[in-house]
Every structure is written in structure tokens, then in C-alpha cells.
Amino acid sequence: EVQLVESGGGLIQPGGSLRLSCAASGFTISNNYMNWVRQAPGKGLEWVSIIYRGGSRYNADSVKGRFTISRDSSKNTLFLQMNSLRAEDTAVYYCARGYGDKGYFDLWGRGTLVTVSS
């Protein structure tokens, strides 16, 4: 079955670090664009980060310098390392596969909740 399963969310204090994982099955993540998207409680979707097939990666301005996307091809798993966390980073974090010529998001995980609070 083709699917994405996120893990690693939880409650973390401001300034802390957390690493999210996204395990893929049924396809190879290194053959696709892979993304992280977040959604704060009651708010809309916000794109966070992308890693391209070739390994190039980019972040949204809101997380630049704090978050790092990576992948482990041997485990077919995507990661998001989140440092210097702030209250405004509280959200459900989804991983999503980018498909096609430019990478529309055709496959999403169920998400993992990150709560940044003291």
C-alpha cells in the first residue's frame, strides 16, 4: 500500500528541538519531491520545506535557519529537524509527496501534532 506515516510529535518547551519522521511505503521517496506542510490549530495550510530528487532543499521564510529537511533513502524515510522552537510552530505537521512535472501533492500522511508550550 502506498502511504506516508508521520511520527515524532509531542509537547516541547520553547527553544527546544524535535525531529519528525515520515515513513514511506509503496514508493521510493528519493524519486519524488517530498514536503512538509503544517497547520496551526484552526488555521490554514502552510508549506514548510521541500527536498528535491537531487537532494536540493528549501524552507519557507518562517522556519529558515531553524528547520532542516532530510531523508534516509535506505529507510525510505523523510525527516524534519526542528530547532529553536517557538509557540507559533505549534501545528499538525504533514508530510506530502510531490508528484508530476512540478510536484503537486498527491499523497499525504495523517499528520503529527507538535505543541510548543511551557
Added chain:
Amino acid sequence: DIQMTQSPSTLSASVGDRVTITCRASQSISSWLAWYQQKPGKAPQLLIYKASTLESGVPSRFSGSGSGTEFTLTISSLQPDDFATYYCQQYDSYSTFGQGTKVEIK
């Protein structure tokens, strides 16, 4: 950065109504636009990509049009399962989502 503006933010409609949601990009994105449906507590689901191509398995009452900076999502006859929030997304340059349109029962 490319900004996406959706309208309206909320839409009240009845079963059977024709519904149109508009999305505007701050610069031309050609046809690199997708539409998603999201229900409470669930991940978004892809409806349309490349502005007008229906994703496999999506009912034909959904359609998309537009290019450049102006795009629309139309539901030809609203069904009970369609009450949800809809997002547009540009994927021409990285990605940006619109703020969402909540379709409510009138």
C-alpha cells in the same frame, strides 16, 4: 514569494447548488495550480492539478479552470459530502496555499 488569495473565505450553500471558489496568484504561475479538499481532523485530499486536471477517483462534479493569475474551482451540484474546506495551492515556485474557503450548509 508568490501569494495566493482565495475568495470567499466562507460560503453558505445548499445541496444541489452550483458553487464557485476563486483563487488569485500575485504573479503568473502558468497552470501550476492545485485544489484540495480538507475535512475536520483529516489530511487534505487532492482534487485537481495543473489547474483543470481531475485527480483519479474525484467526482466529475468538480472542475477547475484558469491560467496565469486567475483560477476557479466549481462544484456543479453540491452534495452532502462536499461540505468541507477547500484550498488552492501554487506549485510553480516552491509552494504556497490560499487561506482556504469553508463551504457550509445554508
